[in-house]
Amino acid sequence: MSSRLPEFVDPWRAADLGKVFSGRSAVAKLPRLSEAVLAPDGEVELDLTFGRDERKRACVQGLVRATLTLECQRCLGPMPFPAEAEVNLALVESAAEAERLPDVYDPLLVEESRIRLLDIVEDELLLSIPLIPKHEVGACSTKNVASVSQQGDQDESLKKDNPFAVLAELKDKQN
Numbered sequence: 001m002s003s004r005l006p007e008f009v010d011p012w013r014a015a016d017l018g019k020v021f022s023g024r025s026a027v028a029k030l031p032r033l034s035e036a037v038l039a040p041d042g043e044v045e046l047d048l049t050f051g052r053d054e055r056k057r058a059c060v061q062g063l064v065r066a067t068l069t070l071e072c073q074r075c076l077g078p079m080p081f082p083a084e085a086e087v088n089l090a091l092v093e094s095a096a097e098a099e100r101l102p103d104v105y106d107p108l109l110v111e112e113s114r115i116r117l118l119d120i121v122e123d124e125l126l127l128s129i130p131l132i133p134k135h136e137v138g139a140c141s142t143k144n145v146a147s148v149s150q151q152g153d154q155d156e157s158l159k160k161d162n163p164f165a166v167l168a169e170l171k172d173k174q175n
Helices: 011-017 031-036 095-099 117-128 142-160 165-174
Strands: 020-026 043-052 058-071 078-092 106-109
Touching: 011 043, 011 058, 011 078, 020 117, 031 117, 043 117, 058 117, 078 095, 078 117, 095 106
Parallel strands: 078 106
Antiparallel strands: 020 043, 043 058, 058 078
16 A cells, blocks of 8 residues: 555556555645635545456546535535545547446556546546535524525516616507
8 A cells, every 4th residue: 555645656567466555645736626625625535546347448446526615506615525526447548448348347448658646536536516506494594595595586676677668568558
């Protein structure tokens, strides 16, 4: 096991040697993930094992996890989300090779002689984030729900004060 994670690894050599990488990294070191969360705080834990399967395919297996702070789409407040992703990747050099993989693997296209280890972690965590993050029903902060509700009330009052609303009503009456 490696206590200090290397930034880059040669994935083919790591697979041949059966390398295991375990450790932690700050969420802030993952730029795409940092943009996708409300606050890029906390750490990511990872356990990745490079190796070869029974057909001598180079693969990466393991687990990545982090508690991410997302924005609840009900109340717009912060929401801790326990992200966890199982990694089961096969290293491929082309799209054609990726299409021939069995369904148990996701392809990891390797175009250079080395890959950034945290890119694997970042990709897997991004895929684990729900499209529309929401607190459980009834778990939203009432303060945030009230402010969203007030915003809706303001939008409604703007519609009523719209000077063209009278014209729209007249038009509807004529039809």
